[in-house]
Amino acid sequence: MHKAPPPVLAxxxxxxxxxxxNRPDKLNAFTPExxxxxxxxxxDALADEATRVIAITGSGAKAFAAxxxxxRLVEMDSPAAYRDMLAGQRAMLRLHESAKPTIAMVxxxxxxxGFELALACDFIVASTNASFAFPEITLNxxxxxxxxxxxxxxxxxxxxxxxxxxxxxxxxxxxxxFGFIHALxxxxxxxxxxxxxxxxxxxxxxxxxxxxxxxxxxAGELPLSAGLDFEAAHYAVNFASExxxxxxxxxxxxxxxxxxxx
Ligand code: COA
Numbered sequence: 001m002h003k004a005p006p007p008v009l010a011x012x013x014x015x016x017x018x019x020x021x022n023r024p025d026k027l028n029a030f031t032p033e034x035x036x037x038x039x040x041x042x043x044d045a046l047a048d049e050a051t052r053v054i055a056i057t058g059s060g061a062k063a064f065a066a067x068x069x070x071x072r073l074v075e076m077d078s079p080a081a082y083r084d085m086l087a088g089q090r091a092m093l094r095l096h097e098s099a100k101p102t103i104a105m106v107x108x109x110x111x112x113x114g115f116e117l118a119l120a121c122d123f124i125v126a127s128t129n130a131s132f133a134f135p136e137i138t139l140n141x142x143x144x145x146x147x148x149x150x151x152x153x154x155x156x157x158x159x160x161x162x163x164x165x166x167x168x169x170x171x172x173x174x175x176x177x178f179g180f181i182h183a184l185x186x187x188x189x190x191x192x193x194x195x196x197x198x199x200x201x202x203x204x205x206x207x208x209x210x211x212x213x214x215x216x217x218x219a220g221e222l223p224l225s226a227g228l229d230f231e232a233a234h235y236a237v238n239f240a241s242e243x244x245x246x247x248x249x250x251x252x253x254x255x256x257x258x259x260x261x262x
Contacts, residue, residue, distance in 0.1 A: 024059045027065070056104055057104075092116055096146075100210070125181075125193050214234060
């Protein structure tokens with residue numbers, strides 16, 4: 001019997017786990033099975049100590065992901081669409097809050113839910129042939145997997161309105177100028193660029209990275225005074241960790257060694 005291909009593929013490259021959305025004939029448009037599989041793969045990557053960084057990409061040369069599956073959407077009534085949006089939002093929030101750093105390796109179209117997924121990651125590394133859009137308005141709908149909120153958080157209100165209210169598709173180069181892309185690379189150099197970033201991130205103490213990310217994620221959600229309290233509390237929690245003690249001691253040891261040899 002013909003076995004359906006897995007909706008998400010996982011591969012390990014040292015400390016980097018790469019998850020690949022695997023529906024290339026439909027430009028990796030999301031299905032519930034794909035979201036469930038992404039969730040399960042995320043669980044696995046988060047539980048695996050050897051995995052320090054998670055990257056997400058799309059299979060095929062054309063798309064990262066072309067968004068929610070329109071063939072499914074068109075059949076939904078309003079309550080079903082509402083539930084579908086909540087499921088998508090849960091998946092995006094989970095990525096946004098994941099304890100390990102995440103990289104969207106965008107290798108083509110990142111549209112609708114695909115763009116939301118990229119924005120839910122900590123970093124976007126894009127191929128020079130990537131493009132980004134929220135086309136929902138052209139379908140008389142709107143982003144529903146966190147797009148309106150994540151876009152504002154990541155690129156500011158004015159820029160988010162350009163995307164959400166025009167439906168226009170912008171090149172990776174234009175998006176780099178908007179400021180929400182970490183790095184651009186030629187298609188054949190995309191994976192190397194992601195690996196370099198992953199190597200940098202994986203070299204740091206994972207708990208320090210996790211604490212810093214949690215504090216960063218609260219910025220914009222909390223009033224400044226509460227955000228600063230949150231930051232100070234996380235600073236203190238991290239400061240008590242063995243990693244922080246070792247990092248500070250290491251700096252002092254290097255300094256005194258340099259003094260002795262000079
Ligand atoms: N949902 C379901 N199927 C989708 C899809 C989506 N979001 N995006 C692409 N596909 C399917 C196409 O229907 C087509 O399927 P088919 O081969 O069975 O006809 C296949 O993927 C290839 O797409 P196609 O449109 O032929 O490629 P293209 O290069 O001509 O155009 C896009 C690419 C991305 C511009 C176009 O597919 C598109 O506009 N997709 C919808 C994007 C969107 O609005 N996303 C937000 C959804 S809420």
